[in-house]
Amino acid sequence: PRDRLLRITKEEAQLSKQETSKMLVRGLAHEIKNPLGGIRGAAQLLARELPEDSLRDYTNVIIEEADRLRNLVDRMLGSNKLPSLALCNVHEVLERVCQLVEAESQGCITLVRDYDPSIPDVLIDREQMIQAVLNIVRNAMQAISSQNELRLGRITLRSRTMRQFTIGHVRHRLVTKIEIIDNGPGIPAELQETIFFPMVSGRPDGTGLGLAITQNIISQHQGLIECDSHPGHTTFSIFLPLEQGATST
Incomplete structure:
Protein backbone atom coordinates (compact mmCIF):
# COMPACT_ATOMS: atom_id res chain seq x y z
CA PRO A 1 0.00 0.00 0.00
CA GLY A 78 0.01 20.77 -29.58
CA SER A 79 -3.18 19.99 -31.40
CA ASN A 80 -6.37 21.73 -30.27
CA LYS A 81 -8.34 19.05 -32.05
CA LEU A 82 -10.11 16.65 -29.71
CA PRO A 83 -9.38 12.96 -30.28
CA SER A 84 -11.74 11.17 -32.64
CA LEU A 85 -12.32 8.15 -30.41
CA ALA A 86 -13.23 4.72 -31.74
CA LEU A 87 -12.65 1.17 -30.56
CA CYS A 88 -9.33 -0.07 -31.89
CA ASN A 89 -7.00 -2.97 -31.30
CA VAL A 90 -3.88 -1.45 -29.77
CA HIS A 91 -1.73 -3.91 -31.70
CA GLU A 92 -2.87 -2.30 -34.96
CA VAL A 93 -1.20 0.87 -33.69
CA LEU A 94 2.00 -0.94 -32.68
CA GLU A 95 2.19 -2.84 -35.96
CA ARG A 96 1.75 0.35 -37.97
CA VAL A 97 4.58 1.96 -35.99
CA CYS A 98 6.76 -1.10 -36.66
CA GLN A 99 6.08 -0.86 -40.39
CA LEU A 100 7.04 2.83 -40.46
CA VAL A 101 10.21 2.27 -38.40
CA GLU A 102 11.32 -0.69 -40.51
CA ALA A 103 10.89 1.43 -43.65
CA GLU A 104 12.79 4.40 -42.14
CA SER A 105 15.66 2.25 -40.84
CA GLN A 106 15.66 0.04 -43.95
CA GLY A 107 15.39 -2.96 -41.66
CA CYS A 108 18.67 -2.22 -39.87
CA ILE A 109 17.25 -2.07 -36.35
CA THR A 110 15.91 -5.07 -34.43
CA LEU A 111 12.24 -4.73 -33.47
CA VAL A 112 10.88 -7.17 -30.90
CA ARG A 113 7.12 -7.66 -30.56
CA ASP A 114 5.90 -8.90 -27.19
CA TYR A 115 2.11 -8.65 -27.33
CA ASP A 116 -0.69 -9.90 -25.11
CA PRO A 117 -3.33 -11.01 -27.66
CA SER A 118 -6.06 -11.10 -25.00
CA ILE A 119 -6.17 -7.30 -24.62
CA PRO A 120 -9.63 -6.02 -25.64
CA ASP A 121 -10.14 -3.09 -27.99
CA VAL A 122 -9.45 0.31 -26.47
CA LEU A 123 -11.21 3.61 -27.15
CA ILE A 124 -8.58 5.78 -28.85
CA ASP A 125 -7.86 8.06 -31.77
CA ARG A 126 -5.86 5.62 -33.91
CA GLU A 127 -3.90 8.22 -35.89
CA GLN A 128 -3.01 10.28 -32.83
CA MET A 129 -1.89 7.19 -30.93
CA ILE A 130 0.30 6.09 -33.85
CA GLN A 131 1.94 9.53 -33.73
CA ALA A 132 2.44 9.29 -29.95
CA VAL A 133 4.13 5.88 -30.07
CA LEU A 134 6.10 6.74 -33.22
CA ASN A 135 7.60 9.82 -31.53
CA ILE A 136 8.97 7.62 -28.73
CA VAL A 137 10.33 4.96 -31.09
CA ARG A 138 12.00 7.54 -33.32
CA ASN A 139 13.66 9.10 -30.28
CA ALA A 140 14.93 5.65 -29.33
CA MET A 141 16.33 5.12 -32.85
CA GLN A 142 18.10 8.48 -32.79
CA ALA A 143 19.54 7.80 -29.33
CA ILE A 144 20.84 4.39 -30.43
CA SER A 145 22.37 5.71 -33.66
CA SER A 146 24.11 8.52 -31.76
CA GLN A 147 26.15 5.97 -29.81
CA ASN A 148 26.26 2.76 -31.86
CA GLU A 149 25.48 1.46 -35.29
CA LEU A 150 21.74 1.15 -35.81
CA ARG A 151 22.05 -2.58 -36.50
CA LEU A 152 23.15 -3.08 -32.87
CA GLY A 153 19.97 -1.42 -31.65
CA ARG A 154 17.06 -3.30 -30.17
CA ILE A 155 13.59 -1.83 -29.54
CA THR A 156 10.89 -3.89 -27.84
CA LEU A 157 7.18 -3.05 -28.08
CA ARG A 158 5.28 -4.80 -25.30
CA SER A 159 1.59 -4.80 -24.39
CA ARG A 160 0.02 -5.96 -21.14
CA THR A 161 -3.05 -5.32 -18.99
CA MET A 162 -3.08 -4.13 -15.38
CA ARG A 163 -5.90 -4.26 -12.86
CA GLN A 164 -6.97 -1.64 -10.31
CA PHE A 165 -4.62 1.02 -11.64
CA THR A 166 -4.91 4.66 -10.58
CA ILE A 167 -4.33 7.53 -13.01
CA GLY A 168 -4.47 10.87 -11.25
CA HIS A 169 -7.50 10.69 -8.94
CA VAL A 170 -9.27 8.00 -10.92
CA ARG A 171 -8.97 4.28 -10.27
CA HIS A 172 -9.54 2.07 -13.28
CA ARG A 173 -10.52 -1.56 -13.06
CA LEU A 174 -8.45 -2.36 -16.11
CA VAL A 175 -5.83 -0.49 -18.16
CA THR A 176 -3.63 -1.44 -21.06
CA LYS A 177 0.08 -0.85 -20.63
CA ILE A 178 2.26 -0.24 -23.67
CA GLU A 179 6.00 -0.33 -23.13
CA ILE A 180 8.66 0.87 -25.57
CA ILE A 181 12.04 -0.45 -24.43
CA ASP A 182 15.39 0.28 -26.06
CA ASN A 183 19.03 -0.58 -25.41
CA GLY A 184 20.32 2.92 -26.17
CA PRO A 185 22.59 5.10 -24.03
CA GLY A 186 19.77 6.18 -21.73
CA ILE A 187 18.46 9.61 -20.79
CA PRO A 188 20.73 11.81 -18.64
CA ALA A 189 19.55 11.90 -15.02
CA GLU A 190 19.27 15.70 -15.07
CA LEU A 191 16.77 15.53 -17.97
CA GLN A 192 14.54 12.72 -16.73
CA GLU A 193 12.26 15.01 -14.69
CA THR A 194 11.73 17.46 -17.56
CA ILE A 195 11.78 15.39 -20.77
CA PHE A 196 8.04 15.87 -21.36
CA PHE A 197 8.35 19.68 -21.26
CA PRO A 198 8.45 21.53 -24.60
CA MET A 199 11.89 22.53 -25.93
CA VAL A 200 13.73 20.07 -23.64
CA SER A 201 15.96 17.72 -25.63
CA GLY A 202 19.03 15.63 -24.99
CA ARG A 203 20.21 16.04 -28.60
CA PRO A 204 21.94 19.16 -29.95
CA ASP A 205 19.75 19.07 -33.08
CA GLY A 206 16.53 18.11 -31.27
CA THR A 207 13.51 20.40 -31.04
CA GLY A 208 12.26 18.91 -27.77
CA LEU A 209 8.69 18.74 -29.09
CA GLY A 210 8.21 15.02 -29.82
CA LEU A 211 7.72 13.87 -26.23
CA ALA A 212 5.70 16.98 -25.34
CA ILE A 213 3.31 16.19 -28.20
CA THR A 214 3.16 12.54 -27.10
CA GLN A 215 2.36 13.53 -23.53
CA ASN A 216 -0.40 15.86 -24.74
CA ILE A 217 -1.98 13.07 -26.82
CA ILE A 218 -1.88 10.60 -23.93
CA SER A 219 -3.41 13.17 -21.57
CA GLN A 220 -6.27 13.78 -24.02
CA HIS A 221 -6.97 10.04 -23.78
CA GLN A 222 -7.11 10.27 -19.94
CA GLY A 223 -3.94 8.19 -19.89
CA LEU A 224 -0.51 8.44 -18.32
CA ILE A 225 3.05 8.21 -19.64
CA GLU A 226 6.09 7.42 -17.53
CA CYS A 227 9.79 6.96 -18.20
CA ASP A 228 12.48 4.92 -16.49
CA SER A 229 16.00 5.11 -17.87
CA HIS A 230 19.57 4.12 -17.13
CA PRO A 231 22.50 3.47 -19.49
CA GLY A 232 21.66 0.58 -21.80
CA HIS A 233 17.98 0.43 -20.91
CA THR A 234 15.18 2.97 -21.34
CA THR A 235 11.48 2.20 -20.90
CA PHE A 236 8.57 4.46 -21.78
CA SER A 237 5.29 3.18 -20.36
CA ILE A 238 1.89 4.32 -21.64
CA PHE A 239 -1.21 3.51 -19.59
CA LEU A 240 -4.64 3.77 -21.25
CA PRO A 241 -8.00 3.07 -19.55
CA LEU A 242 -9.80 0.05 -20.97
CA GLU A 243 -13.22 0.81 -19.48
CA GLN A 244 -15.49 3.77 -18.92
CA GLY A 245 -16.71 2.89 -15.46
CA ALA A 246 -13.82 4.33 -13.44
CA THR A 247 -14.15 5.44 -9.84
CA SER A 248 -12.65 8.50 -8.18
CA THR A 249 -10.26 7.93 -5.29
Whole structure:
Protein backbone atom coordinates (compact mmCIF):
# COMPACT_ATOMS: atom_id res chain seq x y z
CA PRO A 1 0.00 0.00 0.00
CA ARG A 2 2.80 2.45 0.80
CA ASP A 3 4.47 1.85 -2.58
CA ARG A 4 1.12 2.40 -4.32
CA LEU A 5 0.60 5.65 -2.40
CA LEU A 6 4.10 6.86 -3.29
CA ARG A 7 3.52 6.06 -6.97
CA ILE A 8 0.18 7.90 -7.00
CA THR A 9 1.77 10.90 -5.27
CA LYS A 10 4.60 10.93 -7.82
CA GLU A 11 2.15 10.70 -10.72
CA GLU A 12 0.02 13.53 -9.32
CA ALA A 13 3.12 15.71 -9.03
CA GLN A 14 4.07 14.83 -12.60
CA LEU A 15 0.60 15.64 -13.94
CA SER A 16 0.58 18.92 -11.99
CA LYS A 17 3.96 19.96 -13.42
CA GLN A 18 2.85 19.05 -16.93
CA GLU A 19 -0.34 21.09 -16.54
CA THR A 20 1.65 24.06 -15.21
CA SER A 21 4.05 23.77 -18.15
CA LYS A 22 1.12 23.65 -20.58
CA MET A 23 -0.40 26.83 -19.10
CA LEU A 24 2.97 28.58 -19.23
CA VAL A 25 3.51 27.60 -22.88
CA ARG A 26 0.00 28.74 -23.85
CA GLY A 27 0.55 32.13 -22.22
CA LEU A 28 3.96 32.50 -23.84
CA ALA A 29 2.60 31.43 -27.24
CA HIS A 30 -0.12 34.08 -27.06
CA GLU A 31 2.47 36.79 -26.31
CA ILE A 32 4.69 35.62 -29.18
CA LYS A 33 2.02 35.18 -31.86
CA ASN A 34 0.53 38.68 -31.44
CA PRO A 35 3.71 40.63 -32.36
CA LEU A 36 4.58 38.03 -35.01
CA GLY A 37 1.33 38.84 -36.78
CA GLY A 38 2.19 42.53 -36.70
CA ILE A 39 5.72 41.94 -38.02
CA ARG A 40 4.44 39.76 -40.85
CA GLY A 41 1.73 42.26 -41.81
CA ALA A 42 4.18 45.18 -41.77
CA ALA A 43 6.61 43.23 -43.97
CA GLN A 44 3.84 42.52 -46.49
CA LEU A 45 2.86 46.21 -46.63
CA LEU A 46 6.50 47.23 -46.98
CA ALA A 47 7.01 44.78 -49.84
CA ARG A 48 4.24 46.49 -51.81
CA GLU A 49 5.98 49.86 -51.51
CA LEU A 50 9.45 48.71 -52.55
CA PRO A 51 10.43 49.80 -56.08
CA GLU A 52 12.72 46.85 -56.89
CA ASP A 53 12.04 43.14 -56.80
CA SER A 54 15.53 42.49 -55.40
CA LEU A 55 14.64 44.45 -52.27
CA ARG A 56 11.62 42.25 -51.69
CA ASP A 57 13.97 39.35 -50.94
CA TYR A 58 14.53 40.95 -47.54
CA THR A 59 10.85 41.28 -46.76
CA ASN A 60 10.31 37.71 -47.94
CA VAL A 61 12.88 36.57 -45.37
CA ILE A 62 10.97 38.41 -42.64
CA ILE A 63 7.67 36.84 -43.72
CA GLU A 64 9.12 33.33 -44.02
CA GLU A 65 10.84 33.51 -40.63
CA ALA A 66 7.68 34.86 -38.98
CA ASP A 67 5.74 31.92 -40.45
CA ARG A 68 8.41 29.49 -39.23
CA LEU A 69 8.20 30.87 -35.71
CA ARG A 70 4.41 30.73 -35.77
CA ASN A 71 4.52 27.07 -36.85
CA LEU A 72 7.01 26.33 -34.07
CA VAL A 73 4.72 27.91 -31.49
CA ASP A 74 1.74 25.96 -32.86
CA ARG A 75 3.71 22.71 -32.49
CA MET A 76 4.62 23.67 -28.92
CA LEU A 77 0.95 24.14 -28.14
CA GLY A 78 0.01 20.77 -29.58
CA SER A 79 -3.18 19.99 -31.40
CA ASN A 80 -6.37 21.73 -30.27
CA LYS A 81 -8.34 19.05 -32.05
CA LEU A 82 -10.11 16.65 -29.71
CA PRO A 83 -9.38 12.96 -30.28
CA SER A 84 -11.74 11.17 -32.64
CA LEU A 85 -12.32 8.15 -30.41
CA ALA A 86 -13.23 4.72 -31.74
CA LEU A 87 -12.65 1.17 -30.56
CA CYS A 88 -9.33 -0.07 -31.89
CA ASN A 89 -7.00 -2.97 -31.30
CA VAL A 90 -3.88 -1.45 -29.77
CA HIS A 91 -1.73 -3.91 -31.70
CA GLU A 92 -2.87 -2.30 -34.96
CA VAL A 93 -1.20 0.87 -33.69
CA LEU A 94 2.00 -0.94 -32.68
CA GLU A 95 2.19 -2.84 -35.96
CA ARG A 96 1.75 0.35 -37.97
CA VAL A 97 4.58 1.96 -35.99
CA CYS A 98 6.76 -1.10 -36.66
CA GLN A 99 6.08 -0.86 -40.39
CA LEU A 100 7.04 2.83 -40.46
CA VAL A 101 10.21 2.27 -38.40
CA GLU A 102 11.32 -0.69 -40.51
CA ALA A 103 10.89 1.43 -43.65
CA GLU A 104 12.79 4.40 -42.14
CA SER A 105 15.66 2.25 -40.84
CA GLN A 106 15.66 0.04 -43.95
CA GLY A 107 15.39 -2.96 -41.66
CA CYS A 108 18.67 -2.22 -39.87
CA ILE A 109 17.25 -2.07 -36.35
CA THR A 110 15.91 -5.07 -34.43
CA LEU A 111 12.24 -4.73 -33.47
CA VAL A 112 10.88 -7.17 -30.90
CA ARG A 113 7.12 -7.66 -30.56
CA ASP A 114 5.90 -8.90 -27.19
CA TYR A 115 2.11 -8.65 -27.33
CA ASP A 116 -0.69 -9.90 -25.11
CA PRO A 117 -3.33 -11.01 -27.66
CA SER A 118 -6.06 -11.10 -25.00
CA ILE A 119 -6.17 -7.30 -24.62
CA PRO A 120 -9.63 -6.02 -25.64
CA ASP A 121 -10.14 -3.09 -27.99
CA VAL A 122 -9.45 0.31 -26.47
CA LEU A 123 -11.21 3.61 -27.15
CA ILE A 124 -8.58 5.78 -28.85
CA ASP A 125 -7.86 8.06 -31.77
CA ARG A 126 -5.86 5.62 -33.91
CA GLU A 127 -3.90 8.22 -35.89
CA GLN A 128 -3.01 10.28 -32.83
CA MET A 129 -1.89 7.19 -30.93
CA ILE A 130 0.30 6.09 -33.85
CA GLN A 131 1.94 9.53 -33.73
CA ALA A 132 2.44 9.29 -29.95
CA VAL A 133 4.13 5.88 -30.07
CA LEU A 134 6.10 6.74 -33.22
CA ASN A 135 7.60 9.82 -31.53
CA ILE A 136 8.97 7.62 -28.73
CA VAL A 137 10.33 4.96 -31.09
CA ARG A 138 12.00 7.54 -33.32
CA ASN A 139 13.66 9.10 -30.28
CA ALA A 140 14.93 5.65 -29.33
CA MET A 141 16.33 5.12 -32.85
CA GLN A 142 18.10 8.48 -32.79
CA ALA A 143 19.54 7.80 -29.33
CA ILE A 144 20.84 4.39 -30.43
CA SER A 145 22.37 5.71 -33.66
CA SER A 146 24.11 8.52 -31.76
CA GLN A 147 26.15 5.97 -29.81
CA ASN A 148 26.26 2.76 -31.86
CA GLU A 149 25.48 1.46 -35.29
CA LEU A 150 21.74 1.15 -35.81
CA ARG A 151 22.05 -2.58 -36.50
CA LEU A 152 23.15 -3.08 -32.87
CA GLY A 153 19.97 -1.42 -31.65
CA ARG A 154 17.06 -3.30 -30.17
CA ILE A 155 13.59 -1.83 -29.54
CA THR A 156 10.89 -3.89 -27.84
CA LEU A 157 7.18 -3.05 -28.08
CA ARG A 158 5.28 -4.80 -25.30
CA SER A 159 1.59 -4.80 -24.39
CA ARG A 160 0.02 -5.96 -21.14
CA THR A 161 -3.05 -5.32 -18.99
CA MET A 162 -3.08 -4.13 -15.38
CA ARG A 163 -5.90 -4.26 -12.86
CA GLN A 164 -6.97 -1.64 -10.31
CA PHE A 165 -4.62 1.02 -11.64
CA THR A 166 -4.91 4.66 -10.58
CA ILE A 167 -4.33 7.53 -13.01
CA GLY A 168 -4.47 10.87 -11.25
CA HIS A 169 -7.50 10.69 -8.94
CA VAL A 170 -9.27 8.00 -10.92
CA ARG A 171 -8.97 4.28 -10.27
CA HIS A 172 -9.54 2.07 -13.28
CA ARG A 173 -10.52 -1.56 -13.06
CA LEU A 174 -8.45 -2.36 -16.11
CA VAL A 175 -5.83 -0.49 -18.16
CA THR A 176 -3.63 -1.44 -21.06
CA LYS A 177 0.08 -0.85 -20.63
CA ILE A 178 2.26 -0.24 -23.67
CA GLU A 179 6.00 -0.33 -23.13
CA ILE A 180 8.66 0.87 -25.57
CA ILE A 181 12.04 -0.45 -24.43
CA ASP A 182 15.39 0.28 -26.06
CA ASN A 183 19.03 -0.58 -25.41
CA GLY A 184 20.32 2.92 -26.17
CA PRO A 185 22.59 5.10 -24.03
CA GLY A 186 19.77 6.18 -21.73
CA ILE A 187 18.46 9.61 -20.79
CA PRO A 188 20.73 11.81 -18.64
CA ALA A 189 19.55 11.90 -15.02
CA GLU A 190 19.27 15.70 -15.07
CA LEU A 191 16.77 15.53 -17.97
CA GLN A 192 14.54 12.72 -16.73
CA GLU A 193 12.26 15.01 -14.69
CA THR A 194 11.73 17.46 -17.56
CA ILE A 195 11.78 15.39 -20.77
CA PHE A 196 8.04 15.87 -21.36
CA PHE A 197 8.35 19.68 -21.26
CA PRO A 198 8.45 21.53 -24.60
CA MET A 199 11.89 22.53 -25.93
CA VAL A 200 13.73 20.07 -23.64
CA SER A 201 15.96 17.72 -25.63
CA GLY A 202 19.03 15.63 -24.99
CA ARG A 203 20.21 16.04 -28.60
CA PRO A 204 21.94 19.16 -29.95
CA ASP A 205 19.75 19.07 -33.08
CA GLY A 206 16.53 18.11 -31.27
CA THR A 207 13.51 20.40 -31.04
CA GLY A 208 12.26 18.91 -27.77
CA LEU A 209 8.69 18.74 -29.09
CA GLY A 210 8.21 15.02 -29.82
CA LEU A 211 7.72 13.87 -26.23
CA ALA A 212 5.70 16.98 -25.34
CA ILE A 213 3.31 16.19 -28.20
CA THR A 214 3.16 12.54 -27.10
CA GLN A 215 2.36 13.53 -23.53
CA ASN A 216 -0.40 15.86 -24.74
CA ILE A 217 -1.98 13.07 -26.82
CA ILE A 218 -1.88 10.60 -23.93
CA SER A 219 -3.41 13.17 -21.57
CA GLN A 220 -6.27 13.78 -24.02
CA HIS A 221 -6.97 10.04 -23.78
CA GLN A 222 -7.11 10.27 -19.94
CA GLY A 223 -3.94 8.19 -19.89
CA LEU A 224 -0.51 8.44 -18.32
CA ILE A 225 3.05 8.21 -19.64
CA GLU A 226 6.09 7.42 -17.53
CA CYS A 227 9.79 6.96 -18.20
CA ASP A 228 12.48 4.92 -16.49
CA SER A 229 16.00 5.11 -17.87
CA HIS A 230 19.57 4.12 -17.13
CA PRO A 231 22.50 3.47 -19.49
CA GLY A 232 21.66 0.58 -21.80
CA HIS A 233 17.98 0.43 -20.91
CA THR A 234 15.18 2.97 -21.34
CA THR A 235 11.48 2.20 -20.90
CA PHE A 236 8.57 4.46 -21.78
CA SER A 237 5.29 3.18 -20.36
CA ILE A 238 1.89 4.32 -21.64
CA PHE A 239 -1.21 3.51 -19.59
CA LEU A 240 -4.64 3.77 -21.25
CA PRO A 241 -8.00 3.07 -19.55
CA LEU A 242 -9.80 0.05 -20.97
CA GLU A 243 -13.22 0.81 -19.48
CA GLN A 244 -15.49 3.77 -18.92
CA GLY A 245 -16.71 2.89 -15.46
CA ALA A 246 -13.82 4.33 -13.44
CA THR A 247 -14.15 5.44 -9.84
CA SER A 248 -12.65 8.50 -8.18
CA THR A 249 -10.26 7.93 -5.29
